[in-house]
Amino acid sequence: MEKYPYLLDFFNALEINPFPIQNTLAMLIESLPMDHLVQFGLNHKSLSAQILEFIAKMEQCRDKIHGSMDHLVIEGGFDKNGCPETMGITLFPGEVVSVVGPTGSGKSQLLSDIECLAQGDTPSGRKVLPDGKTLDAPSRFSGEFRLVAQLSQNMNFVMDLTVEAFLQMHAESRLIDKIPEKITQVYQSAVMLAGEPFSLNTAITSLSGGQSRALMIADVAYLSASPVVLIDEIENAGIDRIKAVSLLLNKEKIVLIATHDPLLALSCDRRIVIKNGGIADVIKTLAAEKKSAACLAGLDRKLGLLRERVRKGKRLIFDQNYFFDHS
Numbered sequence: 508m509e510k511y512p513y514l515l516d517f518f519n520a521l522e523i524n525p526f527p528i529q530n531t532l533a534m535l536i537e538s539l540p541m542d543h544l545v546q547f548g549l550n551h552k553s554l555s556a557q558i559l560e561f562i563a564k565m566e567q568c569r570d571k572i573h574g575s576m577d578h579l580v581i582e583g584g585f586d587k588n589g590c591p592e593t594m595g596i597t598l599f600p601g602e603v604v605s606v607v608g609p610t611g612s613g614k615s616q617l618l619s620d621i622e623c624l625a626q627g628d629t630p631s632g633r634k635v636l637p638d639g640k641t642l643d644a645p646s647r648f649s650g651e652f653r654l655v656a657q658l659s660q661n662m663n664f665v666m667d668l669t670v671e672a673f674l675q676m677h678a679e680s681r682l683i684d685k686i687p688e689k690i691t692q693v694y695q696s697a698v699m700l701a702g703e704p705f706s707l708n709t710a711i712t713s714l715s716g717g718q719s720r721a722l723m724i725a726d727v728a729y730l731s732a733s734p735v736v737l738i739d740e741i742e743n744a745g746i747d748r749i750k751a752v753s754l755l756l757n758k759e760k761i762v763l764i765a766t767h768d769p770l771l772a773l774s775c776d777r778r779i780v781i782k783n784g785g786i787a788d789v790i791k792t793l794a795a796e797k798k799s800a801a802c803l804a805g806l807d808r809k810l811g812l813l814r815e816r817v818r819k820g821k822r823l824i825f826d827q828n829y830f831f832d833h834s
Contacts (some may be wrong), residue, residue: 511566513682517558520548520666530799532558551594565682576600576654580639581621584632586785592633596779596789598761600734603752606765614765617781618737621763622657623647632803633786656733658723658741664711670694670722671707677730689729696725696754698761700746704770719747728754735761749774749804770807773800 508514508525518525521562525535544550547585549557578599583592588674596606606614613631620633624647634641637654653815666673667759669727674693676688693706701721703713714722724746727736741748741764748771754763763779764771771776773796816823 509818511562511565514562516557517561521549523555565623576761577638579621579735580634580636581617581786582634582636583786584620584627584629584634586783588783590785592785594786594789595633596666596777596786598735598760598763600759602776603756603762605775605776605778606781607767607772607778608787610767612781613784614781615739616766616784617779617786618657618739618763621735622655622737624654624663625650653733655737656718656727656731657734657737657739658727659739664714664719667713668711669708669776670705670711670714671741673711674726674730677726681730681732683730688725693725693729697722698752700724717746721751724751724754728760733760734765738762738764740765740767741744773797773803 515525516800517713518731520630523539533555533557536555539554541550545552558615578597580597581595585591585594597606606617608614612772616629616631616799617633620629620631621635624635624642625627625633626641626647631797636642640762664673668676671690671694674690675686690707697718698704698721703715703718703719705718711719711722720741724738727733738751741751748768752762752764752774764775766772773792776792778790779786780790
């Protein structure tokens with residue numbers, strides 16, 4: 508119990524009291540009445556097997572063996588006309604890649620292919636290969652050790668928990684060390700990204716859309732073991748998107764962002780261009796484009812000030828390159 512404290516939750520789920528501790532685990536199992544185990548579809552032998560499997564999976568989670576990935580290969584499939592894609596792409600940890608293209612071009616389909624680790628069985632016909640290898644079904648559809656975390660445009664919580672309780676539960680399930688410190692780190696980062704304060708005692712169901720996205724981005728950055736993160740149109744979340752990308756980048760994950768935002772696109776290492784459902788090009792961001800991004804960042808800050816004035820109900824009157832507050 509000292510070495511594997513999470514066994515207490517396992518025993519509680521089966522209404523087994525492991526205290527007082529027997530000399531060995533085998534003695535505890537053999538002491539359990541058979542009629543009690545039958546309620547859960549178990550016998551002494553199958554319970555022993557389940558305990559060992561549970562320990563193995565939890566230790567795998569603790570060691571984060573499942574979270575390591577050297578690269579991710581996306582093999583080309585077909586566009587909406589059935590024409591073969593002329594290229595694929597290999598992604599590496601530590602880089603942020605944007606996915607760009609007109610509305611309806613197929614950006615979300617690419618993210619969906621990656622999320623389900625497609626093996627040629629989606630409408631695009633693409634294959635997504637972690638470390639260049641084909642996954643078997645148990646690895647691909649494992650609920651415990653997912654390789655991909657996806658943040659969609661619509662975040663809706665259904666659990667009646669506070670922010671602190673939610674983070675506590677997730678951290679415990681991941682066997683995170685120093686949980687109180689991690690909770691504080693996630694919370695402070697989420698508030699920074701959201702730009703609108705909320706407390707650890709706030710119910711997650713009462714968070715705004717921007718606060719929810721900010722909380723989940725911070726959660727993915729610090730608590731999630733998934734080495735691949737997919738984000739759909741983060742610019743619509745009402746959060747500091749550049750800080751969000753920086754936060755995820757620092758965690759050495761592969762990050763893909765579907766976006767229409769030129770500032771985000773130029774802030775990424777590469778961008779995947781989608782046309783008519785297919786990958787049309789992969790563009791490496793040039794040094795000159797990085798300089799352009801710096802200029803765009805200045806304009807974006809000015810627009811941010813205007814948005815803040817609008818939120819506060821102030822009037823905006825323009826005179827050439829300036830605006831005046833006449834509130």
